[in-house]
Amino acid sequence: MSQEYTPQTLEVALQADWAKTGRFAVQPDNAREKFYCLAMFPYPSGKLHMGHVRNYTIADVIARYQRMQGKNVLQPMGWDAFGLPAENAAIANKVAPAAWTRENIDHMRAQLQRLGYAYDWDREIATCDPQYYQWEQWFFTQLFERGLVYKKMATVNWDPVDQTVLANEQVIDGRGWRSGALIERREIPQWFIRITAYAEELLEGLDTLEGWPEAVRIMQRNWIGKSRGVELAFGLESPIADLDRIEVYTTRPDTLFGVTYISLAAEHPITLALAEQNPELTEFVAACKQTSVAEADMAQAEKLGMDTGLRATHPLTGEAIPVWVANYVLMDYGSGAVMAVPAHDERDWEFARKYSLPMKTVICDAEGHPADIADSAYTEHGVLTGSAEFDGCHFEAAFEGIAAQLGAKQMGRTTTQFRLRDWGVSRQRYWGTPIPMLNLEDGRDIPIPADRLPSLLPEDVAMDGVTSPIKADPEWRKFELEGQPCERETDTFDTFVQSSWYYARFTCPHYTDGMIDSAQANYWLPVDQYVGGIEHAILHLLYSRFFHKLMRDAGLVDSDEPFERLLTQGMVLKDGAKMSKSKGNTVDPQALIDRYGADTVRLFSMFAAPPEQSLEWSDSGVEGAHRFIKRLWRLIHDFGSDEGASAAESLTSEQKTLRRKIHETIAKVSDDYGRRQTFNTAVAAIMELCNDLGRHPGETPEDRSVISEGLHAVLQMLWPITPHLSEHLWRQLTGEAFVESHWPALDESALSRDELEIVVQVNGKVRGKILVPASADRTEIEALAKDQENVRRFLADATIRKVIVVPQKLVNIVAQ
RNA sequence: GCCCAGGUGGUGAAAUUGGUAGACACGCUAGCUUCAGGUGCUAGUGCUCGCAAGGGCGUGGAGGUUCAAGUCCUCUCCUGGGCACCA
Numbered sequence: 001m002s003q004e005y006t007p008q009t010l011e012v013a014l015q016a017d018w019a020k021t022g023r024f025a026v027q028p029d030n031a032r033e034k035f036y037c038l039a040m041f042p043y044p045s046g047k048l049h050m051g052h053v054r055n056y057t058i059a060d061v062i063a064r065y066q067r068m069q070g071k072n073v074l075q076p077m078g079w080d081a082f083g084l085p086a087e088n089a090a091i092a093n094k095v096a097p098a099a100w101t102r103e104n105i106d107h108m109r110a111q112l113q114r115l116g117y118a119y120d121w122d123r124e125i126a127t128c129d130p131q132y133y134q135w136e137q138w139f140f141t142q143l144f145e146r147g148l149v150y151k152k153m154a155t156v157n158w159d160p161v162d163q164t165v166l167a168n169e170q171v172i173d174g175r176g177w178r179s180g181a182l183i184e185r186r187e188i189p190q191w192f193i194r195i196t197a198y199a200e201e202l203l204e205g206l207d208t209l210e211g212w213p214e215a216v217r218i219m220q221r222n223w224i225g226k227s228r229g230v231e232l233a234f235g236l237e238s239p240i241a242d243l244d245r246i247e248v249y250t251t252r253p254d255t256l257f258g259v260t261y262i263s264l265a266a267e268h269p270i271t272l273a274l275a276e277q278n279p280e281l282t283e284f285v286a287a288c289k290q291t292s293v294a295e296a297d298m299a300q301a302e303k304l305g306m307d308t309g310l311r312a313t314h315p316l317t318g319e320a321i322p323v324w325v326a327n328y329v330l331m332d333y334g335s336g337a338v339m340a341v342p343a344h345d346e347r348d349w350e351f352a353r354k355y356s357l358p359m360k361t362v363i364c365d366a367e368g369h370p371a372d373i374a375d376s377a378y379t380e381h382g383v384l385t386g387s388a389e390f391d392g393c394h395f396e397a398a399f400e401g402i403a404a405q406l407g408a409k410q411m412g413r414t415t416t417q418f419r420l421r422d423w424g425v426s427r428q429r430y431w432g433t434p435i436p437m438l439n440l441e442d443g444r445d446i447p448i449p450a451d452r453l454p455s456l457l458p459e460d461v462a463m464d465g466v467t468s469p470i471k472a473d474p475e476w477r478k479f480e481l482e483g484q485p486c487e488r489e490t491d492t493f494d495t496f497v498q499s500s501w502y503y504a505r506f507t508c509p510h511y512t513d514g515m516i517d518s519a520q521a522n523y524w525l526p527v528d529q530y531v532g533g534i535e536h537a538i539l540h541l542l543y544s545r546f547f548h549k550l551m552r553d554a555g556l557v558d559s560d561e562p563f564e565r566l567l568t569q570g571m572v573l574k575d576g577a578k579m580s581k582s583k584g585n586t587v588d589p590q591a592l593i594d595r596y597g598a599d600t601v602r603l604f605s606m607f608a609a610p611p612e613q614s615l616e617w618s619d620s621g622v623e624g625a626h627r628f629i630k631r632l633w634r635l636i637h638d639f640g641s642d643e644g645a646s647a648a649e650s651l652t653s654e655q656k657t658l659r660r661k662i663h664e665t666i667a668k669v670s671d672d673y674g675r676r677q678t679f680n681t682a683v684a685a686i687m688e689l690c691n692d693l694g695r696h697p698g699e700t701p702e703d704r705s706v707i708s709e710g711l712h713a714v715l716q717m718l719w720p721i722t723p724h725l726s727e728h729l730w731r732q733l734t735g736e737a738f739v740e741s742h743w744p745a746l747d748e749s750a751l752s753r754d755e756l757e758i759v760v761q762v763n764g765k766v767r768g769k770i771l772v773p774a775s776a777d778r779t780e781i782e783a784l785a786k787d788q789e790n791v792r793r794f795l796a797d798a799t800i801r802k803v804i805v806v807p808q809k810l811v812n813i814v815a816q
Numbered sequence: 817g818c819c820c821a822g823g824u825g826g827u828g829a830a831a832u833u834g835g836u837a838g839a840c841a842c843g844c845u846a847g848c849u850u851c852a853g854g855u856g857c858u859a860g861u862g863c864u865c866g867c868a869a870g871g872g873c874g875u876g877g878a879g880g881u882u883c884a885a886g887u888c889c890u891c892u893c894c895u896g897g898g899c900a901c902c903a
Contacts, residue, residue, distance in 0.1 A: 084901085494901070533897090539898085609829070
């Protein structure tokens with residue numbers, strides 16, 4: 001009766017059954033505890049890659065484990081369907097982004113279904129559907145009314161040949177990826193959402209997110225970057241560009257006496273005014289603009305500067321301080337000007353060295369001497385020197401004293417600043433949500449009225465590769481409001497806007513009366529478990545937290561935070577590198593599913609590494625996972641049906657040992673799935689149990705009873721990972737349908753041991769092992785340890801100084 | 817450049833609270849079964865000395881704390897992620 005393992009037929013049949021019976025469709029149910037499990041939805045790029053498989057398997061294992069705990073589990077799936085790749089594909093393949101996207105969705109949906117994920121497909125969302133983005137447009141107009149939206153000039157990468165704006169990704173070594181032209185920074189008007197109004201709350205909220213990895217919380221905290229400092233001004237003798245002073249911000253006012261120059265951004269109004277009379281400076285400013293807007297590029301670019309000849313007055317000493325223009329000072333941050341203290345700031349030190357600018361030490365080192373700055377800046381806090389009446393002050397006193405003196409002179413004040421900048425949401429692209437704003441003839445911007453939404457994106461378009469079809473089409477732009485002609489905004493939203501609230505829409509995807517059905521949302525939210533790549537640690541997760549608070553303040557949801565617990569999974573690598581087409585090291589999950597079935601692919605993904613770590617791909621590892629499945633298949637078939645095996649009365653010591661292994665495994669796997677989320681160690685433990693079950697003779701009814709108990713537990717514990725295999729074999733073994741809401745019960749009494757093995761060390765090195773009765777006390781253990789044969793040899797002519805006994809574990813005898 | 821992770825056998829990894837380093841699996845070696853094997857089973861497998869019993873060494877590198885360090889501290893090297901228009 002040894003039947004062959006045929007995953008292709010077995011899995012597809014079960015999947016059809018799940019779909020037909022609506023097995024994973026859910027509704028609110030107040031009788032049961034809810035559990036909302038969500039994996040970050042994919043961009044529909046064409047087909048699934050291994051990163052998706054890993055991501056969705058992790059989430060599915062958690063969702064199914066929670067189902068086995070009897071919870072009402074929501075696990076939805078959808079598509080982050082707007083974005084740049086669709087435009088690129090449209091140009092390359094002469095197909096409209098909409099058609100390309102929807103084809104990809106159909107293909108990827110089928111792939112996900114073939115992997116057997118327990119999704120409620122009735123809730124599927126695609127962000128490119130007007131039914132979705134209309135509410136995003138509506139919400140934006142609400143934010144506008146609340147004063148949380150504004151328009152200002154902001155910098156973009158400009159390709160002067162293609163006459164288009166480029167994403168940072170499209171700028172390679174400072175050149176446009178298609179034209180090869182040197183790109184330049186250019187300022188254009190763009191829409192912003194005031195995330196900075198929520199900076200304090202976003203920062204404080206991090207402390208409540210105990211279910212988040214500490215690394216993510218730290219990264220967000222640093223990103224928000226709250227600092228206490230001083231805003232101060234250096235005076236100008238005569239106004240330039242209507243400014244009579246240069247404003248700077250510093251967190252180190254204690255180094256104010258060490259300022260030897262000031263640096264302005266290339267876009268600073270004073271720079272621009274000075275450049276008008278100075279051709280050399282004009283040229284330098286143009287050169288400064290030839291880097292991408294990416295911070296990484298700017299931080300690594302060679303530091304360039306030029307003396308403007310202008311001098312500003314030090315607010316405390318009255319000295320004349322040279323004013324420079326430098327390419328590392330950014331107009332978008334703070335005031336676009338910084339005071340430079342080369343002795344106590346790394347970047348200023350490098351710049352000053354390069355241009356032979358003076359340095360002035362004003363902080364003492366730990367020994368109380370003026371710090372040595374010959375080889376690098378001294379950036380520690382310390383006692384002041386060379387700072388007039390502040391000499392001898394420590395950081396705190398100097399900070400307060402200098403701030404007070406600046407305040408008295410009306411030249412400065414203490415402030416709190418955030419590194420976080422407002423969220424620019426304008427994109428000069430076609431394939432996105434049209435920004436629902438109108439430009440009136442008098443120049444004012446107003447929102448499109450709610451009853452005229454959605455502002456529909458035309459889908460039947462041709463892409464020429466340079467101009468957005470809605471920018472190229474004058475007809476689309478035309479709009480009439482109360483008889484007045486006006487123009488639609490032709491920019492679209494950043495795709496992060498869609499992904500900032502989809503988790504909430506999943507609770508009520510078909511709701512037509514508003515953005516969110518609060519009754520549904522408040523039942524399901526917050527998401528109990530969110531799973532996604534670590535690469536989203538800052539942007540996506542911060543924007544979502546921000547949007548949640550915006551929705552809360554609009555009365556749509558009750559909770560303060562969207563995601564209770566977060567699991568950030570590592571990447572899938574091959575040959576130590578991220579899989580990518582350009583490297584030619586991709587692995588197509590479809591080929592693996594076709595060859596081994598979904599359960600093998602799922603099992604390997606879970607077994608190969610813990611979820612937070614990167615996973616090194618291995619073909620032979622997949623083979624190994626498949627072999628384990630076949631072994632288990634054979635084990636169950638060889639065992640036959642369990643013909644109502646009853647709990648045995650008295651067991652032999654071998655049977656007791658096997659039963660203890662079964663229950664130790666249940667305890668470990670429960671902990672690994674639930675608390676630790678280390679699925680690889682759970683699989684290893686189940687494999688160990690299977691090895692023991694296979695080795696155990698099945699001669700007596702008692703033997704068969706214990707083995708049967710173990711096989712039941714194995715199938716139940718594997719269900720979250722290999723659901724098809726488990727359901728199929730369960731029926732073989734028991735003759736009944738698999739009941740998913742039963743997690744195997746732990747029998748604590750089966751865990752007890754009569755004897756323990758204890759390690760004996762001499763001076764920290766293992767010299768022997770002893771078996772002691774579980775009831776043995778300290779003195780007995782110590783005596784047994786000293787008596788151990790090998791231990792005695794090492795103690796022969798030594799004096800025992802100390803004996804350390806760690807209960808249940810080891811004895812360390814310290815001897816000389 | 818800045819912020820955050822990670823580095824353990826030939827390979828993927830385990831070691832959960834400072835307490836036996838290498839569980840589980842891959843690979844490899846030997847044997848058995850079968851002998852058409854991309855099959856199955858058994859044993860061995862960190863390096864090293866030894867016939868063996870047993871010993872020495874060993875978690876990127878250098879120091880340190882401790883009876884005891886993969887785990888804690890300091891410095892350092894390498895790899896990966898993020899840096900606001902890839903998603």
